[in-house]
Amino acid sequence: MEEKIKFKLNGKATEITTDPSQTLLWVLRNQLGLTGTKFGCGSGFCGSCTVLIDREASRSCMLPVSDIAGKEVITIEGLSGKGKLHPIQKAFIEHDALQCGYCTSGMIMTSAAMLMKNPSLTRQEIINGLEENLCRCGAHTRIIDAVETAAKEMKGGK
Amino acid sequence: MKKTTLNEKTESMKGNSTGMQRRSFVKLLGGGIFIFFQPWDILNLNDLTLPQARSLTKDYNAFLQIAEDGTVKCYTGKIEMGQGPITSLPQMMADELNVPLEKIKMIMGDTDLCPYDAGTWGSQTTQTFGPAMRAAAAEARGVLVDLAAVKLGVPATQLEVNDGIVTDTKNPKNKVSYAQLAKGKKLEKYLDTKPSVEEYTKFTYVGRPYKHADALEKVTGKAKYTGDLRLPGMVFARILRPPSHGAKLTTVDVSGAEQVKGTQVVRDGDFIAVLNETRDKADEAIVKIKAEYSFNELKVNDRNLYDRMVGADSRINVIRTNGDIEAGMQQSDKIFESEFYDPYVAHAAIETHTALANLEGDKMTVWASTQSPFGLQDEISRELGFPREKVRVITPFVGGGFGGKAANQQGVEAAKLAKLSKKPVMLVWTRDEEFFYDTFHPAGVYRIKSGIDKAGLIKLWDYSLYYGGSRGSDTIYDVPNAKTTSYGQNMDAVQIHPFGTGAWRAPNNNSNTFARESQIDIMASAAGIDPLEFRLMNLKDEKMIACWKAVAEKFGYVPAKTPSGRGIGIACGTDAGSWVALMAEVKVDKSTGHVQVVRVACAQDMGLCVNPQGALIQMEGCIMMGLGYSLSEEIQFEGGDIKNRGFDNYQIPRFSWIPKMDCIILDRKNLPPKGGGEPAIIGIGAIIANAIHDATGARLYRMPMTPARVLEALKKA
Numbered sequence: 001m002e003e004k005i006k007f008k009l010n011g012k013a014t015e016i017t018t019d020p021s022q023t024l025l026w027v028l029r030n031q032l033g034l035t036g037t038k039f040g041c042g043s044g045f046c047g048s049c050t051v052l053i054d055r056e057a058s059r060s061c062m063l064p065v066s067d068i069a070g071k072e073v074i075t076i077e078g079l080s081g082k083g084k085l086h087p088i089q090k091a092f093i094e095h096d097a098l099q100c101g102y103c104t105s106g107m108i109m110t111s112a113a114m115l116m117k118n119p120s121l122t123r124q125e126i127i128n129g130l131e132e133n134l135c136r137c138g139a140h141t142r143i144i145d146a147v148e149t150a151a152k153e154m155k156g157g158k
Numbered sequence: 159m160k161k162t163t164l165n166e167k168t169e170s171m172k173g174n175s176t177g178m179q180r181r182s183f184v185k186l187l188g189g190g191i192f193i194f195f196q197p198w199d200i201l202n203l204n205d206l207t208l209p210q211a212r213s214l215t216k217d218y219n220a221f222l223q224i225a226e227d228g229t230v231k232c233y234t235g236k237i238e239m240g241q242g243p244i245t246s247l248p249q250m251m252a253d254e255l256n257v258p259l260e261k262i263k264m265i266m267g268d269t270d271l272c273p274y275d276a277g278t279w280g281s282q283t284t285q286t287f288g289p290a291m292r293a294a295a296a297e298a299r300g301v302l303v304d305l306a307a308v309k310l311g312v313p314a315t316q317l318e319v320n321d322g323i324v325t326d327t328k329n330p331k332n333k334v335s336y337a338q339l340a341k342g343k344k345l346e347k348y349l350d351t352k353p354s355v356e357e358y359t360k361f362t363y364v365g366r367p368y369k370h371a372d373a374l375e376k377v378t379g380k381a382k383y384t385g386d387l388r389l390p391g392m393v394f395a396r397i398l399r400p401p402s403h404g405a406k407l408t409t410v411d412v413s414g415a416e417q418v419k420g421t422q423v424v425r426d427g428d429f430i431a432v433l434n435e436t437r438d439k440a441d442e443a444i445v446k447i448k449a450e451y452s453f454n455e456l457k458v459n460d461r462n463l464y465d466r467m468v469g470a471d472s473r474i475n476v477i478r479t480n481g482d483i484e485a486g487m488q489q490s491d492k493i494f495e496s497e498f499y500d501p502y503v504a505h506a507a508i509e510t511h512t513a514l515a516n517l518e519g520d521k522m523t524v525w526a527s528t529q530s531p532f533g534l535q536d537e538i539s540r541e542l543g544f545p546r547e548k549v550r551v552i553t554p555f556v557g558g559g560f561g562g563k564a565a566n567q568q569g570v571e572a573a574k575l576a577k578l579s580k581k582p583v584m585l586v587w588t589r590d591e592e593f594f595y596d597t598f599h600p601a602g603v604y605r606i607k608s609g610i611d612k613a614g615l616i617k618l619w620d621y622s623l624y625y626g627g628s629r630g631s632d633t634i635y636d637v638p639n640a641k642t643t644s645y646g647q648n649m650d651a652v653q654i655h656p657f658g659t660g661a662w663r664a665p666n667n668n669s670n671t672f673a674r675e676s677q678i679d680i681m682a683s684a685a686g687i688d689p690l691e692f693r694l695m696n697l698k699d700e701k702m703i704a705c706w707k708a709v710a711e712k713f714g715y716v717p718a719k720t721p722s723g724r725g726i727g728i729a730c731g732t733d734a735g736s737w738v739a740l741m742a743e744v745k746v747d748k749s750t751g752h753v754q755v756v757r758v759a760c761a762q763d764m765g766l767c768v769n770p771q772g773a774l775i776q777m778e779g780c781i782m783m784g785l786g787y788s789l790s791e792e793i794q795f796e797g798g799d800i801k802n803r804g805f806d807n808y809q810i811p812r813f814s815w816i817p818k819m820d821c822i823i824l825d826r827k828n829l830p831p832k833g834g835g836e837p838a839i840i841g842i843g844a845i846i847a848n849a850i851h852d853a854t855g856a857r858l859y860r861m862p863m864t865p866a867r868v869l870e871a872l873k874k875a
Contacts, residue, residue: 019438021437021438026436026438029386034408035382035388036380037384038508038585040508040591043589043804045589046589048508052661056238071558076377077378089377092377093369093373093374093377096241096369096373098495099241099760099775100240100557100558101240101373101375101376101381102507102508102557127813128813131814134508135505136508136783137783140815140816141782
């Protein structure tokens, strides 16, 4: 049975009619055209599908879309505001913190959730926070460097 | 370079290997100046362990276009999967053509737009494709300058080019742009001679660090991978899979799947799939199919595999030999015999194999995550009976390959489903399918008998490899009596491996370097000689010695006999035309067996380094990825059943594993560029094994060096 689900998506009030048992990942990718959020494993182990739900990092591949009713969802497409890159996106470019780029959205969204809560994280805390996100190309050390740089900028209130 | 004359009409119009007239590329792409070329050295590749769908082309397999707006476009069947050619190839062209970097566009991996290319693997893009492309760019520049000379009415020698503008040096106001020169032209040139581009004299772009050209698209989620494409009426597919390799379908009931709303069941013999507009519904439907199988009772598993390999009646192939093994035995004071083991390892790219297939009329178009678009074009043509020119393969961004996406099963499956259903079909393999159908790094056994004299000089090196590949099995050291023998290649290997195997980043060099460099350390330790000194005593290769000096300085290496208790391990090797030396420091928790790699230093001689930033990133990536095959990655299996098919039970490196990394690229601007995306990974297993020994006295002979295996080795130490 299809249902109407209302939520806020990337800053805009959104209403969709959909089968509520679908996962948020595939609704985002198919119905809403937001393909920046990636499918990597479908079981919550890799983190490529991470989005923010009420500012918490969540794995959209495991989440029935009905769960987001009344909540605020931010995807990689909604992270940069008014053509201006988010400090984490900027820092990923500056540090060349990616290779194939497939895990990148999930890395950025997980980091965004961490830094929104606490931009004063130590390097070790950033490492711990990204431990459950997988990258196969081996961009790890640059990703941590980038998140540290972004944290500094966010802490500075920019 | 041979000077060719300008020829508005093309001299030869033979069909190229795609079955398409070369003229049709030109027709498709509008006006401008076209320079066709081919990487001649590709014919000399020595270790082609990858599928060759077609014999290597003897025709032009790439071309440059100076378009009418002055843009320089390079059309090539090579692909971008994170290794960086989208950045480094334009650097090379920009220098030859004297155009700004942003004027260059790469059009990659489209079988309709690009001429045939065997595939992207073996670190060939920079070292064989690069020089040919440079030669073409130099030729293009020559053509443009000749045209400018006519247009400006001055001799070509009086002209200079800056940022795509040709200027009369005697009258700087007399100038013309590449765009103006290309406007309204349809000019084709064919490079028929082997490129002999002189050494670089000018380094405006080459040799400078450039960040990933595709970073902005990738950090904003805009970059399109195959799975991100959408077509009207597109459906998602899930395919019924056997529980193990070799299992045969006996009975099947698809009625449950048909009851899932909007589901179409498609069947062609044992090939059964469900199609649905949504992926979630396709997932729901596929598990409602009731299927039973008969099993092929393979007795092989991850515990008895190595005995079977050594005990098999294998074909024997002596790869190389020098001196005399018997003499080596006699000249040796101490003889060492060891056996090393290496398991099946998965590619495990984060993007699973994905394809979108669309049949329009009699033409099949397939977008695929692939390292070999032309290979896929051939497979579809062969298996589905389409003429080759009626199959177009397009390669969007690829989310990691590492050799695994040289295999294209998903592309053929999607095409088959599009043909059967007459709908555009998106097939995104599940993680389970990705582990099940991966073409794994092949398991193997490596047996070495070696000997040293009283002074510590190696006199004997008898090296045997069972079912692994031979890349990196060179002795490297200066040994008077040496032999390398391979047991069971090719057809034997197909029978011994219970599932598909293929190339995995620096194919088999990881295994060979692990075995060789462990054995070297065993001998150095027994001789009571510092392992670096021992290596230098036995090495004559100047490039390797230079890498050792560079890495030792960077690492702050202090000589000591092993085991010293410090946890330092070293190793070296060659791969893809490059030389590499590595050092590591590890901490071993003797109560749990856990190994933490604290730091790694790496020095690499890769000839001319086109993009030092990209190369550095590749080296770091090699080190991180190498930690996985060394410490945790191993396919567990029982017959044809693969036991670990997810990231919960197949562990790849994580953030907490990051060592401090110091990478150095030796300055070799005067030498041709070589492969840089693979060499640094080859020594990771060996540096860790040697460091564990240095820390504890325990020797690990089997990868991965899991905590359980470390504890076991500690007991024996």
